[in-house]
Amino acid sequence: MKRSRMNLVVGGFVIVALAATMTACGADDKTDASGASADAVHTVAHARGTTDVPADPQRVVxxxxxxxxxxxALGVTPVGTAVLSEATGVPAYLGAEAAQIETVGTVTAPNFEKIAALRPDLIIGTQTRHGDLYERLSSLAPTVFMATQTDPWQDNVRFVADALGKSDQADVVLGDYNARCKEIATERGTGNKTAQLIRPRDDVLTLYGPTSFAGSTLECAGLTIPARDWENSISVDLSPEFVSGANADIIMVTSVNPNDPxxxxxxxxxxxxxxxxxxxxxxxxxxxxVGPLGGLAVLDDIERILETNG
Structure with a gap:
């Protein structure tokens, strides 16, 4: 049976509910609404050292x-999030509830005042992008940083799950993603097909390789990205006069409005x-x-494209 993004989200909520029930059974009088001890913490190792964070954070940025x-994906709706573009906001694929999350500036320029106003009890950032803000953010709430956004994305998923106190659930959501990959590869016979993702830019075509999020998902589904020198990067740029170098059996081209040819x-x-x-x-x-839900959305597209190609 096909696994979907909704299955993953529902599955995550079921696990969260079970975990809350089990915690409540042994809780003392000093518990919050979730049944976790109000003072419970766990230690997270991260790019800036180790930090004690709430075992069940309620106001995550x-x-x-x-x-x-x-x-x-893990059933935790942050109270605030930085976004890639304030004009577009929270990506629509995350659903209606996520669309209500307060935005706190952009990924490259978070707004400290907006973050402070949300009274977070946990902040999660990235050393390569937010290293200069660490001390200020730590003054607001326990703050943990991934090393870099270019690390293998599944490793970063596990890091976030650890910070949220949901390490076991990371295995569940990533397991669903990997199972969906195998399902598509088996049912669609992808083993002999090549695929390439292209992102058009002003004067170049950016090709994404096997270590990128989308590229790794293509290969997880059994497709092969044509070999080239990826220059130790997730992508390379191709000048328009060399467009033939982007050829593959299946070509995907990114768009802000894929319904508009x-x-x-x-x-x-x-x-x-x-x-x-x-x-x-x-x-x-x-x-x-990037993430488990984005991965399932990409896999849905891959299956649709394979059906179209026959």
Whole structure:
């Protein structure tokens, strides 16, 4: 049976409910609404050392897409989140409840005053992006930092789960993602097909490799990204005159509006010999929606595209 993003979210809530019930059975009088001890903490090792954080944080602020996606997947709705673009806000694929999360600036420039106003009891950030803010953030609430957003995304999912006190549940949500990959690979016979994700930019095409979030999901589903020198990076840029170098059996092209065929760049649309059947896909989860829910959304698209290709 096909696994979906909704199955993952529901599964996460079931686990959370069971965990809360088990905690309540042994709780003393000093408990919060969830049944956890109000003073309970656990120690998280992170990029800036070790920090004691609430065992069951209730007012979480996250500063990175993978932290937002993972929190929602684990049944924790942050009170605040940094976003990649304040104009677009929280990605729609995360659902209606997530859309109500207060935004606190952008991923690259979080707004300290907005974060403070939310009275967080846990802040999760990233050393490479937010290192200069660590002391200020730590003055507001226990703060833990991933090392970098470019680390393998599943490792970062596990880090976020640990910070939230839900390490065991990380195995569940990632297990659902990996099972969905295997299901598609088996049912669609992807082993002999190549695939390439392309992100059009102003004057180049950015190709995503096997270590990127989307690229790793393509390969998790049994597809192969054509070999090239990835220059120790998740992606490489290709000049339009070398567009043929982006060819593969299945081509995905990111768009802010994949339902609008005019968003397909002329560099690809005018080269039907190399790209006879390109597929527009939603940038909000193929590129920016890193995490278990974004992964399932990408896998849904992959299955749809494979069905279209026959």
């Amino acid at each position: 996250v500063l990175e897409p993978v932290q937002l996606d993972t929190s929602v 005019t968003t397909l760049p002329s560099t690809i649309a005018d080269n039907v010999g190399f790209f006879p059947n390109p597929h527009l896909v939603d940038m909000s989860y193929w590129i920016t929606g």
